[in-house]
Amino acid sequence: MPLNYINFEHLQLSPSTFTTMRPSHDSVSTTTHIDMDQSRILEVPSSSSILNQYHPQHQQSQQQQQQQQIHHQPLPSIINLGNSNVNRSNSITSTPSPQPTTNNNNSSGNNNNCNVTSLPQSPPISFQNIVVNDISFNNPTTTEQQLTSPGHRFLINNRLSHNDIAAIATQHPNLFRSQQIQKEMLPPIGSGSGLELSEMQHQHHHHQSHNHHHQQNHQKNNDLKILQNDMIKPANHHQVLQITSDESLTDPKKALSSQMNDNCQPVFGGGGISGNGNGNDDSDERKKMSTSFEDNILGLNDSASCFSYPYILDNEMIDADTDTADLAATIAENNGGGASGGDCNKSLLENSASTSSSRNYHSLQNMRTDSISSMDSSLDLDKSDLEKEGYQDNASSHSHQSGSGGGGGGSNGSNLNSSSSSGGPPNNGSSNGMLNANNSNSGYITLIPPPVGGELCPVCGDKVSGYHYGLLTCESCKGFFKRTVQNKKVYTCVAERNCHIDKTQRKRCPFCRFNKCINVGMKLEAVREDRMRGGRNKFGPMYKRDRARKLQIMRQRQIALQAIRTTIGSADIKPGQLSPNSYQTPYNTINIKQEIQIPQVSSLTQSPDSSPSPIAIALGQVNPNTTSVIPTSLTGNGGVSTMGTTNTSAASLGGIGSNSGNGNNTYEHDSSVSLQHTSNSKICYDNTNPSSTADSMSSEPLRVSPMIRDFVQTIDDREWQAQLFDLLQKQSYNQVEVDLFELMCKVLDQNLFSQVDWARNTVFFKDLKVSTFFVLFFLTLGYTFGSKFLIIFKFGSVTSV
DNA sequence: TTAGCCTTGAGC
DNA sequence: GCTCAAGGCTAA
Numbered sequence: 001m002p003l004n005y006i007n008f009e010h011l012q013l014s015p016s017t018f019t020t021m022r023p024s025h026d027s028v029s030t031t032t033h034i035d036m037d038q039s040r041i042l043e044v045p046s047s048s049s050i051l052n053q054y055h056p057q058h059q060q061s062q063q064q065q066q067q068q069q070i071h072h073q074p075l076p077s078i079i080n081l082g083n084s085n086v087n088r089s090n091s092i093t094s095t096p097s098p099q100p101t102t103n104n105n106n107s108s109g110n111n112n113n114c115n116v117t118s119l120p121q122s123p124p125i126s127f128q129n130i131v132v133n134d135i136s137f138n139n140p141t142t143t144e145q146q147l148t149s150p151g152h153r154f155l156i157n158n159r160l161s162h163n164d165i166a167a168i169a170t171q172h173p174n175l176f177r178s179q180q181i182q183k184e185m186l187p188p189i190g191s192g193s194g195l196e197l198s199e200m201q202h203q204h205h206h207h208q209s210h211n212h213h214h215q216q217n218h219q220k221n222n223d224l225k226i227l228q229n230d231m232i233k234p235a236n237h238h239q240v241l242q243i244t245s246d247e248s249l250t251d252p253k254k255a256l257s258s259q260m261n262d263n264c265q266p267v268f269g270g271g272g273i274s275g276n277g278n279g280n281d282d283s284d285e286r287k288k289m290s291t292s293f294e295d296n297i298l299g300l301n302d303s304a305s306c307f308s309y310p311y312i313l314d315n316e317m318i319d320a321d322t323d324t325a326d327l328a329a330t331i332a333e334n335n336g337g338g339a340s341g342g343d344c345n346k347s348l349l350e351n352s353a354s355t356s357s358s359r360n361y362h363s364l365q366n367m368r369t370d371s372i373s374s375m376d377s378s379l380d381l382d383k384s385d386l387e388k389e390g391y392q393d394n395a396s397s398h399s400h401q402s403g404s405g406g407g408g409g410g411s412n413g414s415n416l417n418s419s420s421s422s423g424g425p426p427n428n429g430s431s432n433g434m435l436n437a438n439n440s441n442s443g444y445i446t447l448i449p450p451p452v453g454g455e456l457c458p459v460c461g462d463k464v465s466g467y468h469y470g471l472l473t474c475e476s477c478k479g480f481f482k483r484t485v486q487n488k489k490v491y492t493c494v495a496e497r498n499c500h501i502d503k504t505q506r507k508r509c510p511f512c513r514f515n516k517c518i519n520v521g522m523k524l525e526a527v528r529e530d531r532m533r534g535g536r537n538k539f540g541p542m543y544k545r546d547r548a549r550k551l552q553i554m555r556q557r558q559i560a561l562q563a564i565r566t567t568i569g570s571a572d573i574k575p576g577q578l579s580p581n582s583y584q585t586p587y588n589t590i591n592i593k594q595e596i597q598i599p600q601v602s603s604l605t606q607s608p609d610s611s612p613s614p615i616a617i618a619l620g621q622v623n624p625n626t627t628s629v630i631p632t633s634l635t636g637n638g639g640v641s642t643m644g645t646t647n648t649s650a651a652s653l654g655g656i657g658s659n660s661g662n663g664n665n666t667y668e669h670d671s672s673v674s675l676q677h678t679s680n681s682k683i684c685y686d687n688t689n690p691s692s693t694a695d696s697m698s699s700e701p702l703r704v705s706p707m708i709r710d711f712v713q714t715i716d717d718r719e720w721q722a723q724l725f726d727l728l729q730k731q732s733y734n735q736v737e738v739d740l741f742e743l744m745c746k747v748l749d750q751n752l753f754s755q756v757d758w759a760r761n762t763v764f765f766k767d768l769k770v771s772t773f774f775v776l777f778f779l780t781l782g783y784t785f786g787s788k789f790l791i792i793f794k795f796g797s798v799t800s801v
Numbered sequence: 802t803t804a805g806c807c808t809t810g811a812g813c
Numbered sequence: 814g815c816t817c818a819a820g821g822c823t824a825a
Binding site (some may be wrong): 468469479486528536539540570 | 818
């Protein structure tokens with residue numbers, strides 16, 4: 001029996017949609033209007049919101065007044081798009097949280113996370129929630145309708161605590177060479193970049209009826225509505241929504257430039273909202289679930305029926321991300337290729353959050369070269385391979401074993417979860433989750449899997465209990481998400497909608513919690529409209545691939561790390577020298593950790609691991625609002641031009657510079673953000689048009705941080721430098737923030753696998769057993785790459801090498 | 802309302 | 814038959 005899903009595609013706007021729950025306390029509330037004609041978000045007192053709904057003229061009048069009031073304001077962050085399907089004569093009204101009137105630090109652990117808080121003029125950096133704008137893609141076939149789908153912005157919860165950052169700054173001064181950056185890197189307690197969701201408008205769509213069961217359980221709740229448009233209210237009092245021009249819609253770079261302006265804040269306003277009177281009879285008004293990317297491409301289309309739902313979120317972009325990742329995985333698998341580098345063992349990081357399911361994979365895909373492919377194919381182990389070597393997919397078996405008797409030994413002793421669960425730091429050596437160098441006769445290299453139980457919920461940091469609604473979450477967030485969606489609950493944040501959500505505070509602000517759920521990738525459509533129990537849904541294959549992907553990524557990274565270890569010698573690198581004491585993890589904890597903690601981020605062309613890291617953001621490499629690379633320029637010779645700074649968000653974030661010193665930035669080349677324009681049923685992907693990337697790359701100046709620049713400049717190997725440049729160019733085009741360590745790992749991986757591939761096919765090695773081959777190879781590699789490793793560790797603030 | 806545990810059932 | 818991600822139940 002097909003499962004039924006909530007369909008977010010077809011929404012109807014009705015007065016009831018705009019009914020909202022008022023805050024429990026008496027506070028000032030405002031209403032955000034999105035005037036699709038004027039491309040503005042306006043805020044008026046909420047008391048008029050309903051009136052506006054029934055009296056458009058009144059609303060229009062108010063809008064005009066508001067516009068007059070705010071016209072003097074410089075255009076702030078421009079992010080969102082309306083849906084072309086929406087009758088633009090309709091003004092959409094939402095009731096955001098009350099405007100703060102008093103100052104109350106609410107994210108430092110006090111018990112009231114929703115106290116009214118004043119809005120700072122320039123919100124400080126928060127590493128709790130970072131708005132990441134998704135990257136658009138250059139697809140000339142994208143229709144306007146597709147392009148006017150929700151703006152694709154994301155929040156990533158990188159979960160670097162303030163203490164983390166402080167520790168990093170202390171122990172890795174090289175990462176914080178700029179005093180300004182250091183200053184910015186230490187966010188004031190209680191600060192937080194708000195999170196805002198882009199939303200879209202939908203028209204009510206005629207429903208398709210589907211036969212289904214369990215209709216008796218439908219909850220026909222016409223009163224409770226989730227006004228996710230609450231989320232769209234910018235932190236700034238006078239945010240302006242701008243419907244991006246057609247030009248910007250079709251050109252991600254121009255879209256970017258249209259979205260950035262001098263008043264960029266860590267929080268952006270959202271776009272249009274959708275409403276649904278929800279007067280639908282669920283039994284009759286079934287809707288065909290929107291065709292997801294996976295449905296179209298991967299043939300996973302379920303004949304799901306859905307009911308309309310009053311809130312529209314950016315879930316489809318998350319779908320797109322995941323699905324794209326799936327596609328990428330599929331393509332890679334079909335090509336016999338895999339990925340280089342990849343994730344590290346998550347359980348190394350006791351405090352890490354859950355892993356992005358596909359993030360690293362994408363980066364690996366970007367890294368892949370032909371020379372890697374053959375090697376990848378040899379390393380591309382499927383689940384059966386892993387199990388053959390003693391690995392078990394603990395996501396499914398919850399059994400963690402080291403294979404082949406290597407590592408820490410025993411059936412469970414070597415997995416990192418054991419060390420993690422014991423409260424102590426992970427073991428060093430082969431049992432610490434890195435590659436187990438035990439080369440069995442089969443040629444497989446034993447790896448130690450990342451236990452699901454060791455991962456943390458990306459929403460609250462609690463223990464993950466499994467895949468729930470699209471990603472690994474804890475049981476409580478699963479239930480919370482389910483209750484919210486099923487019951488169409490309306491939440492209101494009485495603070496700034498950027499409440500910190502963790503295990504201890506997750507109850508305090510359901511609005512922000514749900515917001516976070518959405519932004520980390522929980523999928524609304526995974527909640528069954530018909531409440532049917534049991535069974536599987538369409539995400540099953542995605543979960544499966546995600547697991548396999550993680551295993552593969554982890555494995556490849558471990559191989560690379562093992563190469564480093566073999567080359568340099570593990571005795572020379574002590575974990576304590578490589579990571580903050582607070583984590584006691586080997587290798588570059590900072591980057592690995594951040595990489596792990598960044599949850600699913602939607603992307604079509606960018607790799608998920610391209611999400612800006614907190615370090616990078618703090619370093620000014622990216623604009624957390626826009627995923628933009630701070631527009632320093634790197635030429636092929638490593639030249640940098642840092643132009644004048646302005647009061648852009650980048651500058652406010654300690655950015656190195658901007659591309660314009662006139663204070664009137666257009667960010668013409670700072671093409672970090674564009675809206676990922678999709679619609680539920682018409683998702684446009686450009687995976688088949690690599691030329692567009694190449695074309696743009698050739699004309700696009702390279703923008704990287706000074707640290708990256710220095711790194712590249714330091715390399716004396718021209719070939720290697722060229723490779724780096726190529727990578728930077730690709731990532732720059734793809735709006736990918738270039739993380740230093742990630743970059744180094746990628747290059748290292750690329751070189752490693754290239755050399756492995758080369759060596760494997762040489763007359764000297766090809767007849768050797770795999771195990772023997774690796775031993776000899778790594779010895780050779782150590783000689784060849786020695787200097788490069790030194791460079792890497794030098795830049796990784798490892799001074800003892 | 803939350804969150805831990807239980808039941809269910811499609812997919813393998 | 815097993816897995817596991819859905820929804821349901823219920824004590825707190």
